[in-house]
Amino acid sequence: MYGHxxxxxxxxxxxxxxxxxxxxxxxxxxxxxxxxxxPEDGSTADTDPQDYFAALIDADQKIEPRDWMPxxxxxxxxxxxxxxxxxxxxxMQPEGNWxxxxxxxxxxxxxxAKVQDEAGHGLYLYAAAETLxxxxxxxxxMLLSGRQKYSSIFNYPTLTWADVGAIxxxxxxxxxxxxxxxxxxxxxxxxxxxxxxxxxxSFHQRQGYEILYVLASGTxxxxxxxxxxxxxxxxxxxxxxxxxxxxxxxxxxxxxxKIKRFSNDELRQRFVDMCVQQAEVLGLRLPDPDLRWNESRxxxxxxxxxxAELMRVIxxxxxxxxxxxxxxxxxxxxxxxxxxxxAAYAAKRTAERTSDRxxxxx
Amino acid sequence: xxxxxxxxxxxxxxxxxxxxxxxxSHTHVGSLHAPDAELALRNARDLYTRRQEGVSIWVVxxxxxxxxxxxxKDAFFEPAADKVYRHPTFYPVPDGAAHL
Amino acid sequence: MEYLxxxxxxxxxxxxxxGEWVTVAxxxxxxxxxxxxxxxxxxxxxxxxxxxxxxxxxGRDEDALAYLRSDREYRNCLLVELPNGDFATTMAKLLLLSxxxxxxxxxxxxxxxxxxxxxxxxxxxxVAYHLDHASLWTVRLGDGTEESHRRMQxxxxxxxxxxxxxxxxxxxAPVDPAGLRSAFLxxxxxVLETATLDRPADxxxxxxxxAGLHTEHLSYLLAEMQVLHRAHPGARW
Numbered sequence: 001m002y003g004h005x006x007x008x009x010x011x012x013x014x015x016x017x018x019x020x021x022x023x024x025x026x027x028x029x030x031x032x033x034x035x036x037x038x039p040e041d042g043s044t045a046d047t048d049p050q051d052y053f054a055a056l057i058d059a060d061q062k063i064e065p066r067d068w069m070p071x072x073x074x075x076x077x078x079x080x081x082x083x084x085x086x087x088x089x090x091x092m093q094p095e096g097n098w099x100x101x102x103x104x105x106x107x108x109x110x111x112x113a114k115v116q117d118e119a120g121h122g123l124y125l126y127a128a129a130e131t132l133x134x135x136x137x138x139x140x141x142m143l144l145s146g147r148q149k150y151s152s153i154f155n156y157p158t159l160t161w162a163d164v165g166a167i168x169x170x171x172x173x174x175x176x177x178x179x180x181x182x183x184x185x186x187x188x189x190x191x192x193x194x195x196x197x198x199x200x201x202s203f204h205q206r207q208g209y210e211i212l213y214v215l216a217s218g219t220x221x222x223x224x225x226x227x228x229x230x231x232x233x234x235x236x237x238x239x240x241x242x243x244x245x246x247x248x249x250x251x252x253x254x255x256x257x258k259i260k261r262f263s264n265d266e267l268r269q270r271f272v273d274m275c276v277q278q279a280e281v282l283g284l285r286l287p288d289p290d291l292r293w294n295e296s297r298x299x300x301x302x303x304x305x306x307x308a309e310l311m312r313v314i315x316x317x318x319x320x321x322x323x324x325x326x327x328x329x330x331x332x333x334x335x336x337x338x339x340x341x342x343a344a345y346a347a348k349r350t351a352e353r354t355s356d357r358x359x360x361x362x
Numbered sequence: 363x364x365x366x367x368x369x370x371x372x373x374x375x376x377x378x379x380x381x382x383x384x385x386x387s388h389t390h391v392g393s394l395h396a397p398d399a400e401l402a403l404r405n406a407r408d409l410y411t412r413r414q415e416g417v418s419i420w421v422v423x424x425x426x427x428x429x430x431x432x433x434x435k436d437a438f439f440e441p442a443a444d445k446v447y448r449h450p451t452f453y454p455v456p457d458g459a460a461h462l
Numbered sequence: 463m464e465y466l467x468x469x470x471x472x473x474x475x476x477x478x479x480x481g482e483w484v485t486v487a488x489x490x491x492x493x494x495x496x497x498x499x500x501x502x503x504x505x506x507x508x509x510x511x512x513x514x515x516x517x518x519x520x521g522r523d524e525d526a527l528a529y530l531r532s533d534r535e536y537r538n539c540l541l542v543e544l545p546n547g548d549f550a551t552t553m554a555k556l557l558l559l560s561x562x563x564x565x566x567x568x569x570x571x572x573x574x575x576x577x578x579x580x581x582x583x584x585x586x587x588x589v590a591y592h593l594d595h596a597s598l599w600t601v602r603l604g605d606g607t608e609e610s611h612r613r614m615q616x617x618x619x620x621x622x623x624x625x626x627x628x629x630x631x632x633x634x635a636p637v638d639p640a641g642l643r644s645a646f647l648x649x650x651x652x653v654l655e656t657a658t659l660d661r662p663a664d665x666x667x668x669x670x671x672x673a674g675l676h677t678e679h680l681s682y683l684l685a686e687m688q689v690l691h692r693a694h695p696g697a698r699w
Binding site: 341 | 524610
Binding site for chain 2: 066116117120123124127130136193200339342343345346349
């Protein structure tokens with residue numbers, strides 16, 4: 001409802017990906033239709049839970065909250081879903097930075113709606129994580145104390161309005177490429193959350209792309225602003241897919257459990273291949289002199305991001321790490337008295353109802 | 363250093379059910395935290411119907427829901443009868459969809 | 463035109479202030495709620511300013527009116543431009559604003575100007591929700607803890623004088639604000655009572671907003687809101 005009141009110059013960058021989300025949703029329903037694996041009469045009493053879990057995964061069935069699951073599977077999911085939720089919440093800050101200064105009222109409305117969506121996505125994801133037996137308060141505490149991470153991309157500053165466009169196009173674009181396969185994740189609540197998130201995110205990417213499109217075809221100053229933003233956000237966006245496959249610690253087990261469906265490098269390549277044509281439509285340059293089509297691979301060759309920088313930012317030494325977490329801690333601390341008041345009010349009402357009932361009984 | 367989060371001790375979990383359109387039954391769409399039912403209802407409206415996904419909302423304290431095991435096979439669960447059923451279905455499945 | 467600017471500027475400045483809450487609300491659910499209310503106010507502001515520009519007939523659209531007027535040309539009431547303060551102050555502002563906007567939009571929605579009536583009809587439904595949200599929180603903070611009660615009472619006391627301006631008589635207006643005060647009080651007083659808060663005594667009230675004489679705060683708010691737009695004259699966004 002906020003995303004369709006502007007023209008999209010081509011088919012729209014997220015068009016094909018949305019089809020994949022629809023396909024994932026259809027697959028989820030189909031799997032539900034097939035029912036669970038095992039004997040026809042459903043007698044599985046003598047089946048070992050581990051075998052049953054493995055059979056569900058093999059049959060592309062969803063694992064649901066009360067199913068038995070290996071402890072490592074549960075922990076991996078909690079870590080990944082929580083990190084994803086934290087990223088949505090911290091990710092509100094760099095864009096929220098421009099709500100007050102958005103250059104038109106329409107842009108202000110779209111940006112407000114987008115940042116609000118991110119809060120909503122964080123909440124869907126926290127709810128999905130809670131089905132695994134962890135509370136949201138515990139997850140928030142781990143974010144605030146630095147024991148759980150969020151996506152390192154949000155530790156870069158938004159210096160100009162064009163950065164809002166670049167985040168939408170590149171950062172949300174990379175996020176969608178990452179997230180679309182998660183719509184087929186083996187854990188049901190996470191897969192369902194991702195289907196909802198991906199559908200809503202398609203407008204995010206379009207609005208960012210459209211911001212850059214207007215800037216790139218605007219005044220010379222606007223065009224410079226747009227190119228500068230793409231120059232700064234390109235490599236950090238490539239780094240969002242994580243370390244190269246050889247260095248990725250969690251990948252193999254996650255692939256076996258069907259939490260993860262493609263490797264970091266596969267997804268990064270997919271993203272690069274998408275962006276090249278989109279950049280051409282914008283008339284903006286991707287800041288990689290070695291970017292060129294490789295006929296034999298049927299893919300673009302490109303320069304890898306600086307993984308040493310990625311590791312530094314993950315370790316806490318990016319431009320905005322301290323600022324982002326301080327902001328979140330302050331908001332949380334400033335809100336404590338409000339949360340306490342609401343809890344106290346609810347407790348009083350419950351006590352009143354209890355004493356009313358006691359009076360009636362007496 | 364972890365400092366326990368302040369102030370949320372009394373904010374229970376609520377399960378949210380939305381009627382997408384007239385003629386359909388309420389469908390579970392997810393959960394949220396709120397201090398009481400009135401705020402839970404408002405928060406549910408803001409969170410789960412931002413894109414006009416519903417015409418009617420129910421909120422239910424998660425603790426008030428008693429769940430059976432999904433497959434009625436206790437061997438497969440650590441059933442903890444006191445554990446609430448938290449099973450967010452994040453989109454409404456229209457009534458009439460097969461085998462759901 | 464001046465009257466429409468007053469309505470539109472109230473909504474726009476309120477939206478700008480509410481937008482400042484995004485990422486710093488007391489709980490994530492409240493980030494979402496405050497953003498919703500900000501979007502409602504912003505949506506009403508765009509319709510009202512767009513209509514005001516058309517009536518003026520000088521080619522100014524919603525953005526020209528929002529971004530290229532100085533604080534002396536803004537016609538909003540002082541209440542909406544005051545800094546957000548703590549969450550109690552923001553909820554008290556929202557309570558007082560929505561308790562005033564609700565009967566105002568209700569009256570405008572059945573007024574003679576059809577275009578304005580349509581805008582008001584839409585805004586009225588939204589504002590009813592804002593009033594509901596502010597009322598729920600006023601009650602919870604007023605009747606919550608000692609600290610929240612103290613903060614909520616202080617907020618209501620601080621802001622009450624700014625409601626005087628809202629009801630200054632203007633017989634030429636489509637709806638005379640003076641006639642709205644009883645409906646406003648009927649919206650606010652029961653909430654304060656349920657919240658165990660004292661209704662402040664009536665007395666002094668600062669004014670001047672409708673004539674472009676604002677507090678010192680508005681100029682800063684506009685400086686921030688307009689900085690990018692003004693730095694690129696004539697650019698499209």
